[in-house]
Amino acid sequence: MPIVAHNDLPTFDRLRAEGQNILESDRAIHQDIRELHIGLLNMMPDAALAATERQFFRLVGQSNQIAQFYVHPFSLPGLPRGEKAQAHIDRYYEPFETVRDQGLDALIITGANVSGPGLADQPFWAPLIEVVDWAFESVTSTLCSCLATHAVMQFRYGQRRQPLPSKRWGVYTHRVVDQSHPLNSSTNTMFDVPHSRFNDVSREQFEAVDARVLVESEEAGVHLATSPDGLRIVMFQGHPEYDTISLLKEYKREVQLFANGMRDGYPPFPENVFSRKASAVLEEYRHMLERALDRGREPPLFPEERIAAGLDNTWRDTAEGVVGNWLGLIYRVTHNDRRIPFMEWVDPEDPLRHISGG
Numbered sequence: 438m439p440i441v442a443h444n445d446l447p448t449f450d451r452l453r454a455e456g457q458n459i460l461e462s463d464r465a466i467h468q469d470i471r472e473l474h475i476g477l478l479n480m481m482p483d484a485a486l487a488a489t490e491r492q493f494f495r496l497v498g499q500s501n502q503i504a505q506f507y508v509h510p511f512s513l514p515g516l517p518r519g520e521k522a523q524a525h526i527d528r529y530y531e532p533f534e535t536v537r538d539q540g541l542d543a544l545i546i547t548g549a550n551v552s553g554p555g556l557a558d559q560p561f562w563a564p565l566i567e568v569v570d571w572a573f574e575s576v577t578s579t580l581c582s583c584l585a586t587h588a589v590m591q592f593r594y595g596q597r598r599q600p601l602p603s604k605r606w607g608v609y610t611h612r613v614v615d616q617s618h619p620l621n622s623s624t625n626t627m628f629d630v631p632h633s634r635f636n637d638v639s640r641e642q643f644e645a646v647d648a649r650v651l652v653e654s655e656e657a658g659v660h661l662a663t664s665p666d667g668l669r670i671v672m673f674q675g676h677p678e679y680d681t682i683s684l685l686k687e688y689k690r691e692v693q694l695f696a697n698g699m700r701d702g703y704p705p706f707p708e709n710v711f712s713r714k715a716s717a718v719l720e721e722y723r724h725m726l727e728r729a730l731d732r733g734r735e736p737p738l739f740p741e742e743r744i745a746a747g748l749d750n751t752w753r754d755t756a757e758g759v760v761g762n763w764l765g766l767i768y769r770v771t772h773n774d775r776r777i778p779f780m781e782w783v784d785p786e787d788p789l790r791h792i793s794g795g
Contacts, residue, residue, distance in 0.1 A: 440498040440506045441472065446529045448491050452498065459498070460505060472505035473768060474775050476541045476576070478568060479512055479530075480549035480561060480585070483522035484690075489547050492678040497545075500761035504768060511536050513568070515560035516549070533564075537571055540776030543767050544568075544576045548583035548676075556588055556598075566592055577771040577778045577788075578668050580763060583634055586662075586672040590638050593670075594646040598636040605632045607684070607708030608751065609657035609675075618651050618667065619792060620762045628755040630675035631684060632657045633707075638674065648672070656708075661759070667789045668770075671763060677756030682745050684710050689739050696726060696736045703727075715744045766792065 442449040443462045453459050475497060481489040490510060497506055510530045518526065546568070551559050565588060572579045573593075581589050587598040613626045630652075643650050643662045652661035657675065664670035676683070684707045691704035703723060706716060718740055725737045769792060770783045779785055 440494060440508055443507055444529065446510075448487070448494055451491060452494060455495075471768075471773065472507055473542045473764065473771070474507045474509060474540070475764075476536050476544040476572075477508055477510045478544065478546045478565075478585075479510055480516060480547050480565070482516075482550045483519045486522050486525065488680070488683075489678075492680060492683075493545055493547070496678045496756060496760050497764070500757045500764055504764075506764075509536055509541065513561045513564040515562075515564055517560075533568060537575075540774070541572075541576050542771045542775050543764065544572045544579040546579065546581050546585035548585060551584065556584075556591055562588075569593070573669065575776065575778055577767045578671060578763065580671045580673070580760075582673050582678070583676060586674055587636060587638060589670060589672065590642065590646075594648070596638060596642040596646060598638050601635055601637050604635050605637070605657055606634075606687075606705075607632065608710055609654045609708070611652050611654040611657070611660050611675075613652055615649060615651045618649065618663070619766055619789065620661070620663070620671070620759055621651055622762050624755050624758045624762075629709075629751040630654070630657070630660050630677050630756075631679045631752060632660075632675045633684065633687060634674070666786055668766060669785070669788065677752055677759070679752075681748050681750040681753075682741075685741065685744055685748060689741060692723075692726070692739060696730065710748070711744065712747055715747055718743060 440449075440452070441460045441462055449459055477490065477493055479486060479490055494508055497508060511533050512526050512530055513533070546565075549559075549561065556562060565585075569579070569589060569592060590596040590598065608629050608631050611628055611630050613621045613624065615621065616626065637658055640650055640653060640659050643659055647665040649663045649665065649667055650659050650661075651663065653659045660673060660675040662672045688704060688707055691700060694700035695703050706719070711719065722737065722740055729736050766789070770779055770788050772778060772780050779788060782791075784790055
């Protein structure tokens with residue numbers, strides 16, 4: 438499903454250069470196709486704002502090549518922003534009030550960085566809950582990523598995430614545990630998903646509120662679950678939107694924090710990401726860096742390009758399949774008026790009743 442370039446957001450140019458199918462606005466209006474309007478609530482910090490934007494635009498756009506998508510990015514007050522990121526938001530993002538008034542067929546909510554353990558203590562908590570409340574009543578389906586999943590589980594279902602003994606960080610093998618759900622239609626029964634988080638909502642917590650667990654990992658826990666109705670809230674704990682190099686860049690940032698004295702201890706490798714050869718190169722770099730720091734010299738250049746060239750992506754095809762299934766389900770039940778979540782014949786408490794596999 439091609440994304441429609443309805444403004445001059447730089448992400449459209451970046452995706453065109455990558456070969457992504459981007460439909461110009463003047464062409465889109467001449468196609469007799471019911472477009473879908475998807476909100477992207479981007480809560481990521483400045484350094485990851487544009488990259489996260491591109492990742493979700495790409496995931497949506499590559500999921501299917503038939504319908505048209507208008508993606509409407511917006512953010513929240515209370516999130517600290519630097520001058521450059523705020524200028525990007527002011528120019529290219531829409532106010533939530535505009536998104537709310539015009540309506541959406543679907544909504545994606547990204548993760549966010551937090552300070553301190555309590556989600557309800559975060560400055561974005563109240564405006565996020567306002568968005569979630571509105572979406573549950575007015576949007577066909579909301580897809581939550583990582584921290585957004587934890588926030589929804591706490592706010593709507595009273596299930597608080599629990600801290601992990603150490604950061605869950607890497608690429609992990611998962612199994613489909615509910616093959617009857619149409620979100621898993623035609624996907625592999627076993628596939629990889631990246632994770633990067635310090636907290637977890639367990640399978641027992643999901644099941645305690647009758648949420649449907651669809652995909653999980655012995656190592657990483659639940660990745661994909663839905664609200665009890667099967668569609669209105671879709672929850673990821675992993676990051677299937679990640680680029681091939683996302684975890685490498687995250688590792689590089691942690692190394693730089695160590696080099697700048699802002700991190701205690703050298704970071705471990707993310708699990709199941711680097712080959713034996715890449716690990717050896719990175720270990721050699723660590724020794725070079727530590728010697729340079731001991732002698733008061735400039736740190737050596739991080740070997741990002743050498744490592745990136747050997748990385749594999751083992752999750753993107755299934756991620757596109759799941760997101761394609763999600764958007765296909767929305768297309769089948771959403772109202773022609775995007776301010777109304779469902780067509781008249783759809784039961785909001787059981788929107789998949791008349792859909793095979795639901």
